[in-house]
Amino acid sequence: MTLASNEISWLIGGPQGSGVESAANIFSRACATLGYQIFGKREYYSNIKGEHSYFVVRVSDKTIRSNINQVNLMVAFDAETVFRHYSEVIKGGTIICDLDLFDAKLDEVRTIDAPFRARLLDQLNKDSIIVQDVLDLAKQNGVRLCPISFRSVLSSVADQLKMPHLKGMIRLFNVLGVSFSLGIMKMPSQSLLESIDATFAKKQSVAELNKNAASYAYNYAAAKFDDFPRLLKPTSKNPQTILVQGHQGTALGKMACGCRFQSYYPITPASDESVFLESNEILDVKENRPGSTLVIQTEDEISAMGMMIGSALTGTRSSTSTSGPGFSLMAEALGWAGINEVPIVITLYQRSGPSTGLPTRHGQDDLLFAIHAGHGEFPKIVYASGDVEESFYDTGRCFNYADEFQLPVIHMMDKFLTSSVVTCKKFDVDKITISRGKLLEKIDGKYKRFAFTEDNISPRSKLGLEGGIFWNTGDESDEEGHITEDPEVRIKKMDKRNSKLSVVLQKIPQDEQAVSFGSLDTCVISWGSPKGPILDALEMLKEEKIEVGFIQVKLLHPFPADRVKSLLKGVKILVDIEANQTGQLGQLLKQHVCEPDYYVLKYTGRPMTSTEIYESLKKITEKKAQKRQVLRHGA
Amino acid sequence: MELKVGDYKTEVHNDWCSACGDFGIVNAIQMALCEMQIPRHRAAIFSGIGCSGKTSHFVNVFGVHTLHGRVLTFAQGAKLANPDMEIIAVGGDGDGLGIGAGHFVAAGRRNLDLTYIIFNNGVYGLTKGQASPTLKLGEKTKSLPTPNINYNVNPIGLAIASGFTFVARGYAYDVRYLKDLIVAAVRHKGLAFLDVLQPCPTYNDINTRDWYAGQDQTDEITQKPRPRIYKLEDTDYDPVVHYDEESELNEKLTQALIKSLEWDTKIPTGIFYKNEIISQYDRRIMDKIPNYLENPPACQCISASGRPTTDLSKILDSLSV
Ligand SMILES: Cc1ncc(C[n+]2csc(CCOP(=O)(O)OP(=O)(O)O)c2C)c(N)n1
Ligand code: SF4
Ligand SMILES: [Mg+2]
Numbered sequence: 008m009t010l011a012s013n014e015i016s017w018l019i020g021g022p023q024g025s026g027v028e029s030a031a032n033i034f035s036r037a038c039a040t041l042g043y044q045i046f047g048k049r050e051y052y053s054n055i056k057g058e059h060s061y062f063v064v065r066v067s068d069k070t071i072r073s074n075i076n077q078v079n080l081m082v083a084f085d086a087e088t089v090f091r092h093y094s095e096v097i098k099g100g101t102i103i104c105d106l107d108l109f110d111a112k113l114d115e116v117r118t119i120d121a122p123f124r125a126r127l128l129d130q131l132n133k134d135s136i137i138v139q140d141v142l143d144l145a146k147q148n149g150v151r152l153c154p155i156s157f158r159s160v161l162s163s164v165a166d167q168l169k170m171p172h173l174k175g176m177i178r179l180f181n182v183l184g185v186s187f188s189l190g191i192m193k194m195p196s197q198s199l200l201e202s203i204d205a206t207f208a209k210k211q212s213v214a215e216l217n218k219n220a221a222s223y224a225y226n227y228a229a230a231k232f233d234d235f236p237r238l239l240k241p242t243s244k245n246p247q248t249i250l251v252q253g254h255q256g257t258a259l260g261k262m263a264c265g266c267r268f269q270s271y272y273p274i275t276p277a278s279d280e281s282v283f284l285e286s287n288e289i290l291d292v293k294e295n296r297p298g299s300t301l302v303i304q305t306e307d308e309i310s311a312m313g314m315m316i317g318s319a320l321t322g323t324r325s326s327t328s329t330s331g332p333g334f335s336l337m338a339e340a341l342g343w344a345g346i347n348e349v350p351i352v353i354t355l356y357q358r359s360g361p362s363t364g365l366p367t368r369h370g371q372d373d374l375l376f377a378i379h380a381g382h383g384e385f386p387k388i389v390y391a392s393g394d395v396e397e398s399f400y401d402t403g404r405c406f407n408y409a410d411e412f413q414l415p416v417i418h419m420m421d422k423f424l425t426s427s428v429v430t431c432k433k434f435d436v437d438k439i440t441i442s443r444g445k446l447l448e449k450i451d452g453k454y455k456r457f458a459f460t461e462d463n464i465s466p467r468s469k470l471g472l473e474g475g476i477f478w479n480t481g482d483e484s485d486e487e488g489h490i491t492e493d494p495e496v497r498i499k500k501m502d503k504r505n506s507k508l509s510v511v512l513q514k515i516p517q518d519e520q521a522v523s524f525g526s527l528d529t530c531v532i533s534w535g536s537p538k539g540p541i542l543d544a545l546e547m548l549k550e551e552k553i554e555v556g557f558i559q560v561k562l563l564h565p566f567p568a569d570r571v572k573s574l575l576k577g578v579k580i581l582v583d584i585e586a587n588q589t590g591q592l593g594q595l596l597k598q599h600v601c602e603p604d605y606y607v608l609k610y611t612g613r614p615m616t617s618t619e620i621y622e623s624l625k626k627i628t629e630k631k632a633q634k635r636q637v638l639r640h641g642a
Numbered sequence: 643m644e645l646k647v648g649d650y651k652t653e654v655h656n657d658w659c660s661a662c663g664d665f666g667i668v669n670a671i672q673m674a675l676c677e678m679q680i681p682r683h684r685a686a687i688f689s690g691i692g693c694s695g696k697t698s699h700f701v702n703v704f705g706v707h708t709l710h711g712r713v714l715t716f717a718q719g720a721k722l723a724n725p726d727m728e729i730i731a732v733g734g735d736g737d738g739l740g741i742g743a744g745h746f747v748a749a750g751r752r753n754l755d756l757t758y759i760i761f762n763n764g765v766y767g768l769t770k771g772q773a774s775p776t777l778k779l780g781e782k783t784k785s786l787p788t789p790n791i792n793y794n795v796n797p798i799g800l801a802i803a804s805g806f807t808f809v810a811r812g813y814a815y816d817v818r819y820l821k822d823l824i825v826a827a828v829r830h831k832g833l834a835f836l837d838v839l840q841p842c843p844t845y846n847d848i849n850t851r852d853w854y855a856g857q858d859q860t861d862e863i864t865q866k867p868r869p870r871i872y873k874l875e876d877t878d879y880d881p882v883v884h885y886d887e888e889s890e891l892n893e894k895l896t897q898a899l900i901k902s903l904e905w906d907t908k909i910p911t912g913i914f915y916k917n918e919i920i921s922q923y924d925r926r927i928m929d930k931i932p933n934y935l936e937n938p939p940a941c942q943c944i945s946a947s948g949r950p951t952t953d954l955s956k957i958l959d960s961l962s963v
Contacts, residue, residue, distance in 0.1 A: 039963040249961040263952050265944025268723050288931060291953040298942045298952065299931045301722060305715070306748035313708065313715025313745075317688075318723035320706065320716075321940040325723070343709055403950075433962065436954050441945035470704050471724050471940065473683045478699055480707035481691070489654050489699050490707075 010079055010097070013068045015192070015238050018081045018095065019184055020061035020088030022118070023054050029206055030181035031062035032428065035250060036202035037189060038066045039430050042244035046071045046539070047428040048614060050641070053275070053366040058118050059087045061642070064428070068242035072394065072429075072539030076618035076640050080192070080238070082184035084157050086111035086138050087119055090127060091642045093141045098149035101235075102142065103187050103228075105180075106156040109139045153191060153232055157183055164223045168216075179220050186221040190228035191235045199225060247433045253425035254279040256395040256434075257354050257418070260402025261326060262290055262300060263436045266352070268318040268325040270303045270311040275367050276425040277328045277356040308333035312340040312353075319344075319351050320479070322446060322469030324406055328354040331373050332363065338380045341415055345385025347479040347488075348457070348465070348504065350409035350416075350444070352402075357421040359612045368612025369422035371535055371586040375594065377417045378564040386507045388412070389564035391419035393538030396431040398424065401561070403439035404519060411444035411514070412507050413464055419563070423536040423586070423614035450474035455486040462510055463503045508565040520560075520567035523574045527556035529628055530578040532571075532603065534560045534592050536614065537584050543617035544624060553628050555582075560592065568599040580604050582627055586615060590635075606635045613641030647676045654699045661851075663814030663840030664693060667761060668700050670817045671730065674824035675703065680728050688717040690733025690742065692768045694761035694840075697732050711741030714749045714758060721756050724940035725924055728828060729756040736766045739775040739795045749833060750804025754923040757827040757834045758806075760797060761814075763842035764849050771845030784847045798902035798914050801835040802895060808834035809898065809915040813871050814841065815851060819911070826913065832922050839871075839909070859907060874901070874912035883917040891917070 010016060017034065021027040028049060035045045046065045052058035063074050079100035083089045086108050096102055113124060113136045131140065146152055157180050165173035173179070182203070189199050200218050207214035258280045261269065271281040285302035292298045301318075305311045311327045318325040329337065334355055344351050355377060359370035377389045388408050392398040398420060409416045445466045456477035458465045468475030478488030483500060485491045512520075524542065531541055538559050545555050558574050560567070575581065583593040583603035588610040593603050607623045609615050619638045626632035650672040658664050675685055685703035689695045691710035698705030704727075708716045717731040738746055738760045749758070764783065766772040771785030775795040782789040801809045808830040812820040820838065827834035841851050852858070854871050861868040874881070879901070883894045898915040927934045943951055 036963060246962075248963055249958060250963045251961055255961070259954060259957065262957075263950045263954055265942070265950060265952065267939035267942050267944070268719070270719065287957060291956060292943065293946075293951045293953050295943055295951060296933060296937055298937065298944070299934065299939075301927070301931070301934070301939050303719075303722065306744055309712060310715040310745055310748065313712045314719030314722065317706075317716035317719025317721075318939065319719075321720055321724035321727070323723040323939040323942075324944065325719070325939075339709055340712065430963065433958055434954070436950050436952065439950050440948050441950060442948065443945075469940070470686055470720055471683060471727055473681075476683060476702070476704055478705040478707070480699070481709055482707070488705070489652075490696070 010075070010077060011067065011069065013240050013242070014066060014071070015080055016063060016065045016075055016078050017188060018061060018063045018078045018092055019181070020059060020083060020092060021085050021181065022056065023051055023058045023060040024056035026178050026181040027060050027062055030185050031064055033182065033199070033202045033206050034185045034188065035064050035428050036205055037194065037198040039248070039250045040198045040201060041194065042242040043068055043239065044071050045250060045428065045430045046073060048074055048423070049426040049428070050613065051367050059091060061088065061092065066239065068240070071543065073543045073617040074614070076616050080188060082188055083108070084180040084184055087116050089138050089141060090116065090119060091123070093145045096145060096150050101151045101153055101191070102145060103153045103155060103184065103191065104142060106154040107158055109137070109142070109154070111138045113137070153187070155187060155228065155231070160224055160227055161220070164220045167223060168219055179217070182217045182221050183224045186224035187228040190225035191232045192238050193229060193235070194239065196222065196225050248430050249433045250428065250430050251395055252279070253395050253427045254283060256392070256398035257328070257402045257420060258283040259434055260399040262287070263439050264324065264403040264406045265441055266300065266324040266326045266406060267298065268301050268315065268323050270305050270314040270318070270327050271329065272305050272308045272311050272333055274330045274333045276358060276422045277330045277333070277354065279425060280328045280354065280356070308336040309340065312337040315351050316340060316344050316349050319349050320470050326352040326354060328356065330356050330358050331360045334373065334377070334380065339382070341387070342381035342383050342385055343481045344415045345381065345387060346383070346481060346504065348413040350413050352405045352409050352416045352418055354418045354420060356425050357419065359610070365612035367422070369586060369614045370610060370612060371421055371591070374419065374534070374563060374587070374591040377419060384501070384505060386412070386414045386505055387564065388414060388416045388511060388562070389419060390416060391535040391561055391563055392424070393535060393559050393561070395424060395427065395429050396434070399434045400438060403441070407440065407442045408511070408515065410446060411442055412511055413444065413467060414507060419535055421536050421586070447472065447475060456488045457484065457486045457500070457503070459486065459499065459503060463506050464510070512565055512567060512569070515562060517570050520562040520570045521574060522559045522561060524557040524559065526558060526574050526576070526578055527554050528578065529580040529582065530556035530558060530575065531582045531584055531624070532558045532560065532592065532596065533584045534563060537586060537620070540615045540617040540620050541584060544620035547617065547621045548624060553625070555624055555628070563592070563595070566595055566599045571596070571600050575600065580627065582607060582624065584620065586610065604634070605632060607638065608635065609638035611639055611641060616640050645676055645679055645682070647672050649682065650675045650702050652700055652702045656700055658693060658696070659844045661843045662693070663763065663842065664697065664761060666814035666817045666820065667759065667838055667840060668697050670820035670824055671697070671701055673817070673821040674828065675701070677821065677825055678828060684726065685728045685730070686720065688713050688720070688729060688731045690737035692734035692737050692766070694732060694734040694767070695737070711737050712745065713737065714742065714745040717756060718749060718752065718754055721754050723938065725755070725935055725938050730828065731756060731758045733760060734767065735760055735762045735764070735774040735776045735797070739797060739800070743775070746800065747804040750801060750806045752923045753805060753807055753833045753920060755832055757824070757836065759824070759836045759838055761840045762797060762837050763840045763846055765842055765845040767842050767845060781848055783845055785845050796902055797837040799899050802898050802902070802915055805920070806835040807832035807917045807920050808913070810835070810913045811837045811839065811911045813839045813854065813911050815854070816871070816911070819873070823912070830916065831918050832920065854909070870907060870909045871911055872908060874910050874914065881913040881916050883919055886919045
């Protein structure tokens with residue numbers, strides 16, 4: 008496997024808290040402003056300072072939607088990055104490595120845990136190793152080494168700026184690493200400087216310092232390695248492109264579609280969304296005074312849920328955002344919203360469970376939990392987005408579903424989506440529609456909140472609406488909302504609420520339920536974030552004249568069995584791909600449609616790459632695969 | 643047209659045990675709403691789960707009967723989104739000080755402008771008389787198999803320590819005075835807490851009507867029963883924090899805490915603490931969102947002919963490459 012001609016896969020690693028993330032942002036933005044497509048992902052431990060974190064950024068002049076296994080340019084200014092990632096760098100690739108690290112011993116890297124250490128020693132068949140050993144190995148495998156002393160470059164920068172204290176500012180190693188990379192690649196330096204300005208827009212002096220260091224480092228590397236081939240040919244720029252972080256899709260979607268209340272309790276990886284909403288809490292409104300999103304940090308997720316429901320009862324579009332542990336705490340109130348027919352949207356950024364699990368890692372563990380969350384039988388919608396761009400528009404849909412069908416909607420997202428940085432088409436606010444369903448602005452005559460109607464959806468009043476007084480209760484209730492235990496009323500109310508699920512299936516358009524990217528003899532079926540890696544893998548297969556189809560299920564509950572059945576007509580081999588251990592979509596398919604023939608699953612906590620999916624699908628098409636394949640790539 | 647007390651009553655059948663203290667409280671709420679002439683659609687009763695939780699169904703304003711322990715969370719969400727609503731949250735002592743204690747403390751820190759009434763009967767009424775967090779150590783009410791081995795929560799003290807800015811106690815059988823306290827609580831600018839001593843004739847055979855009336859203790863001078871309940875306003879107690887100085891604040895906080903410990907033979911009712919100097923939550927929001935009160939979440943215009951009116955162009959431009 009080699010990389011496509013006009014693309015690179017760049018990796019930078021370093022201790023958590025040392026600025027790896029801003030380095031990756033500077034790199035991504037510099038490339039994106041030159042017109043390249045970006046797909047970056049961030050991996051980190053549940054730790055604030057010290058543990059290994061890294062960023063892999065793929066840059067291409069074609070559309071890309073995923074990472075690949077291979078790295079062809081790696082920057083390492085700490086030993087751990089070399090030990091953990093040297094083997095990902097492919098033949099013909101390059102490692103820019105801090106010269107001062109060469110003697111560092113594996114045993115002395117405190118943050119490398121025992122299982123990894125043992126595996127590495129085993130692979131090299133040695134009792135102890137130093138950085139030089141693995142670099143030699145890389146070299147033997149055809150990797151080019153570009154050794155640079157980061158410390159002496161920093162020292163020269165300090166001398167040049169007459170700021171001796173800079174010599175010890177190893178935080179700047181990050182920006183040096185980015186600048187060496189771009190310098191070696193001979194990417195225009197202007198984009199680097201502009202990107203630094205944009206990244207530190209609010210900190211002018213930091214920006215200046217970084218730019219000075221960057222210029223020096225860029226020129227230094229460009230001169231030192233001037234024989235280096237130009238990896239990326241210039242490309243043209245699409246003016247309608249944005250560079251977004253994963254959580255911004257749902258956050259901007261919420262702003263656009265009129266969500267004006269968000270309560271939350273901090274949890275990885277969901278809180279970035281709330282923090283972004285709060286950072287942009289005042290909203291411009293066309294031809295009107297400014298609006299605002301009220302973002303409330305609550306004492307726990309139970310309160311986040313209660314506050315959101317209370318707010319929704321006033322007619323305000325309201326939401327919360329959480330991850331597995333928080334969602335577990337929300338289950339009781341979810342049922343309350345169900346029985347009282349309150350429209351709410353819960354954005355569920357999944358991570359690896361159970362319990363605390365792998366708290367900063369990816370997983371799609373909570374599909375069946377979301378579907379079954381809450382005691383008793385009540386209707387809800389579970390809807391999943393496959394990528395960041397989709398998540399913006401889907402957020403708008405979720406609020407419409409909530410309002411139209413008067414029920415809780417769980418919008419499934421995950422850690423992979425939220426910690427990716429991607430280029431995509433600028434979000435188009437005008438493509439979002441807002442439908443408030445049967446929300447009333449005025450009441451005529453006697454009002455009953457849960458009046459029986461033909462479609463089982465009752466006109467909805469809101470707190471404060473004159474003449475629209477209602478009662479809510481978690482008990483079974485009559486049409487006004489007062490407690491009843493009458494067996495006949497119970498049947499009518501249960502039937503009223505639960506029959507909304509069939510209304511959902513009738514009213515939600517087919518292509519919002521499940522999307523077909525071709526249903527062919529061999530067909531992949533999946534939900535959520537594997538979409539990007541799957542589509543990229545299918546393109547790789549296509550280049551080898553292997554055609555595989557793909558169905559993306561977006562509405563997971565109520566399950567769109569008819570839609571999926573019709574899309575699967577004629578499919579001979581069905582492959583379920585998802586990031587969990589038990590194949591949860593597969594279980595739904597078994598229940599509603601048919602059992603998949605193959606499962607490709609990943610539950611290491613690391614996101615899937617297109618390479619892995621390509622390889623496993625290839626095995627399947629060659630009939631060499633087992634029914635269940637487990638993917639393992641990623642440190 | 644003037645609203646009468648009857649306008650605030652629903653026709654819902656009330657299934658509380660006869661002589662339950664809850665009747666007094668619901669009457670006082672209805673009378674207070676009537677006295678303040680709050681339009682029915684501008685008031686909402688949020689309630690928890692328990693015998694006390696049914697209160698919202700008996701008052702003819704918006705009624706939201708929530709979950710066990712969570713009433714304050716729902717109530718605050720509604721108030722935040724629509725600050726125009728007059729919101730009274732009610733619930734049992736188990737609801738608010740047991741399962742919901744975390745929300746109680748967090749609500750105090752916020753100081754939203756609403757009223758919270760706890761029906762303090764010393765027991766879990768609706769689950770048949772287990773000990774509630776306010777039952778004293780060593781007491782054994784009639785359905786407890788053995789005496790209570792937990793120390794009691796001091797609701798007044800906890801409210802003060804948590805940051806409630808109006809803290810008072812009422813008695814369920816003194817409906818008129820309770821009504822006055824509810825009016826004062828609702829009119830208070832900030833979060834008001836009302837601890838209402840509520841006899842539960844069915845399960846609490848210790849804190850009974852007779853006990854509160856002091857039938858078991860005699861006044862040495864008159865030789866008549868000496869009632870336990872008395873009013874702070876009949877003494878020289880001044881609950882109000884008058885000016886913004888640490889010494890004044892500390893004095894009023896400590897005196898209220900000390901008062902809250904009075905119990906066995908004399909039980910104070912009335913206002914323990916009142917502080918309108920501490921900023922209300924809506925003011926704190928307005929420091930960030932200046933037009934919050936004028937254009938709160940519930941009133942914002944979000945669409946025109948089915949399309950968003952929100953203009954995201956500035957943010958989207960900043961993301962453009
Ligand atoms: C989560 C949850 N746990 C337990 C219960 C059962 N439960 C119903 S009422 C109640 C206690 C009620 O006591 P209190 O709050 O003091 O109200 P009271 O009945 O005394 O007015 C309990 C534990 C419940 N409804 N929900
Ligand atoms: S059990 Fe007690 S609190 Fe509940 S209704 Fe009966 S008397 Fe009132
Ligand atoms: Mg009680």
